């Protein structure tokens with residue numbers, strides 16, 4: 001058999017049928033659901049009088065619309081103040097009860113951002129096909145899965161048939177070799193990749209992240225990287241299975257045990273690209289060249305090193321980019337050429353499916369410990385990605401480090417990552433955010449998002465403006 005990439009193998013293993021027109025039917029192993037993209041799918045299922053085809057493949061949790069302030073969470077769904085949010089979360093509860101789908105409800109300790117919960121529970125395992133009505137489903141590729149977002153009509157299709165019509169993507173290899181410098185994190189790696197290849201660089205590809213940097217990276221770091229594959233235009237991001245993957249999965253609530261575990265591990269060990277596999281595109285970078293990153297504009301490719309300046313128009317590659325930058329200067333209230341370290345922050349958000357796992361919280365806490373949030377910062381919040389992450393952080397005393405410094409310690413959810421709940425920016429406010437999107441209005445109408453790592457967000461909170469965490 002011809003040499004295969006990891007993507008080829010995962011595709012092949014799930015291929016049900018292939019047509020001459022290039023469309024294929026693939027089998028889906030795991031379907032994650034949240035409140036935003038599921039209501040119409042459930043409605044369609046009801047109207048057609050269908051039941052989920054394989055009930056146990058589906059697991060749901062509310063995340064986008066849940067309030068993160070503890071007092072508002074106390075009464076559960078009924079306590080959600082915003083009518084639309086309350087209705088969305090209540091509808092998910094009703095649908096899951098009606099169809100008998102496992103749901104980690106609002107105050108279940110296992111509730112959280114769907115992309116944090118899936119791997120944490122062992123619901124996502126190497127070799128699976130994983131889908132969710134959410135573009136950041138790419139996150140799960142960190143476990144050596146074929147994982148991508150789907151639309152609401154596809155959510156219904158997967159519920160009804162456990163299959164999905166797809167067209168095979170092209171293969172891209174992003175190889176980052178060598179070692180990362182001190183203070184440089186997985187978030188900086190993925191931001192640097194997007195800065196290099198652009199937000200359309202990965203369009204039509206399944207990206208495999210390979211090389212020393214990803215081999216040395218923890219599973220949580222790999223999730224941070226795969227999470228943002230979609231910001232580089234690729235629906236799929238993946239890392240091959242290795243001992244780190246298998247160690248991570250072992251003992252998780254939904255992971256196999258006993259003889260099934262041994263069989264699974266034997267299969268998982270085959271989940272890597274063959275040595276002579278051919279990729280359609282190969283990008284190579286040196287880990288040592290990557291510095292802490294900050295996004296200055298309104299697209300995840302508008303990113304520079306912390307020591308750099310907001311780029312000037314003469315550095316733009318064409319007129320389209322010139323226009324985009326001109327608009328971004330205006331929206332962000334920045335001047336071309338100004339040092340990034342001059343940008344003051346009004347709010348700080350540590351959270352989102354990119355950076356709300358325990359290692360992220362530990363990294364931020366390590367910077368914060370014994371120091372104070374700058375007086376000029378109006379609000380700084382830490383939002384764990386799940387109830388279990390929050391619990392773990394509390395058992396390590398990290399919540400105390402944050403609250404002593406002036407941070408708020410919130411309940412799990414998507415929170416300020418997107419303006420779909422009460423956590424929002426006011427117009428013109430600058431936010432140091434560990435999330436993944438910095439589009440206009442993403443964190444609130446007129447809000448100005450700067451994407452950074454948890455350590456960099458923590459340092460910005462203390463300084464009141466962006467600083468290089470390596471010497472702060």
Ligand SMILES: CC(C)[C@H](C(=O)O)[C@@H](O)C(=O)O
Pocket residue numbers: 036037064133134135136149418
């Ligand atoms: C609401 C949901 C459909 C959306 C997504 O698909 O990614 C959201 O999670 C986001 O991050 O913008």
Ligand code: SF4
Pocket residue numbers: 063064113115134136352353354413414417418435436
């Ligand atoms: S945390 Fe943000 S990016 Fe992730 S699923 Fe929620 S809204 Fe989307």
